[in-house]
Structure formats: structure tokens, C-alpha cells
Amino acid sequence: MRRDDLLDAAESLLCDQGAQGLTLAAVAERAGVSKGGLLYHFGTKEALIKGLIERLIAEFDALVEAQGESDYTRAYLKATFQAVESGRLRRWAVVTGAAGDPTLLVPLREAMARWHSQDLDREPDPMTSRIVRLACEGVWDVATHVPELLDYAELRRRLLDLL
The missing domain is CATH 1.10.10.60 (Homeodomain-like)
Structure with a gap:
């Protein structure tokens, strides 16, 4: 196994x-x-949850890297939509919901801080890049609870237009 x-x-x-x-x-x-x-x-159950979180972070990092973009925010945006539309969203939702112990979420918090600050100083408009990254978090959240609410293609296009 x-x-x-x-x-x-x-x-x-x-x-x-x-x-x-x-x-x-x-x-x-x-x-x-x-x-x-x-x-x-x-x-332990905690080790299992830690494994879920570590895999989530590694897979999302690989997905961002696989976008082949020199602009981190574009890669982050594309990876987010790819994850949501492919069903990888499930991992995001269940790991977050499963970790009742706040200390188990430390690696996820650290990854989120990295994802939201990485290369902002190299972006043409750092505030717009931050807004787009935060919008991606909203996409994850809404898609977790009411996935039919969003027109993913149109939202992705509009967010890319902002960049």
C-alpha cells in the first residue's frame, strides 16, 4: 500500500x-x-492530517510551477482554477476542515503566507497582484460550498485581464 x-x-x-x-x-x-x-x-491521526496538509502544499506548489509562467500571480491564478476545475479542490476543503488542532495548520499558514507574498515586489502592480491572489482564495471558498455559483472561465478571464 x-x-x-x-x-x-x-x-x-x-x-x-x-x-x-x-x-x-x-x-x-x-x-x-x-x-x-x-x-x-x-x-497517529495527527500524522495523517499532517501528511494530507504536506501533500496539498507540495501538489499546489507543483501546479503553480507547471504553469510555466514567469509572472507568479498569473501562475498562481491559473493553478487555482486548474485545481478547482479538476477536482483537486477537495483536498483543500477536507484538509482545512479536518485539522481541528490549530498547530497542525501551521505549515498551511506558512505556505499561504509564501503564496501571497512571493514575488510581489517584482510584479508591475503589486496591489493588483495581491487583489487577484486574494480573489483566488474566494474562488476556493465559494467552489467548496456552492461550486455551481461561479462561471469559472469568465472569472478566470476577468482576473487575468486585471494583470
Whole structure:
């Protein structure tokens, strides 16, 4: 059993049952492994949540990088919409909802601070870039709760026009 398969099982469980359903026994059952098999990779529920958060950060960083943009805000914007429209949004929502312990969210807070400050001094209009990045956070939030509310293509086009 791969580590990512266990994280996928945890995400699936969170989507179906919410944070209260996230137990090591339930994750092991969902993944089709023994609890010992899960404990080999994640010794505690906190370690599992930490793994979800670390994977989320790494995947979003890779998605930003994959955009091939020299302008960080454009890459951030494109990565956000790609994540939302491809269903990767689920990870963002469930990890945030699953981490009831504020200390577990420290790496996510640090990544958010980095994402929102990176290369702002190299942007033609730093305030517009900040506004676009903050708008992306709104896209994540609305898409988490009422995805049908947004016309993603039009919103992406308008935000790109701002840059």
C-alpha cells in the first residue's frame, strides 16, 4: 500500500463523513489495509492530517510551477482554477476542515503566507497582484460550498485581464 493511497482514502472518508469520521480504523478499512499497515506510514491521526496538509502544499506548489509562467500571480491564478476545475479542490476543503488542532495548520499558514507574498515586489502592480491572489482564495471558498455559483472561465478571464 502506497502512502498516497492511504491519504486518498482519508480524503474520501472526509468527503463522505466529515472530520468526525476520520479515525485511523476507518481510514484503514477504506484503504483495504490493516490498521497496522496504516500505522506503519502514519502513527497517529495527527500524522495523517499532517501528511494530507504536506501533500496539498507540495501538489499546489507543483501546479503553480507547471504553469510555466514567469509572472507568479498569473501562475498562481491559473493553478487555482486548474485545481478547482479538476477536482483537486477537495483536498483543500477536507484538509482545512479536518485539522481541528490549530498547530497542525501551521505549515498551511506558512505556505499561504509564501503564496501571497512571493514575488510581489517584482510584479508591475503589486496591489493588483495581491487583489487577484486574494480573489483566488474566494474562488476556493465559494467552489467548496456552492461550486455551481461561479462561471469559472469568465472569472478566470476577468482576473487575468486585471494583470
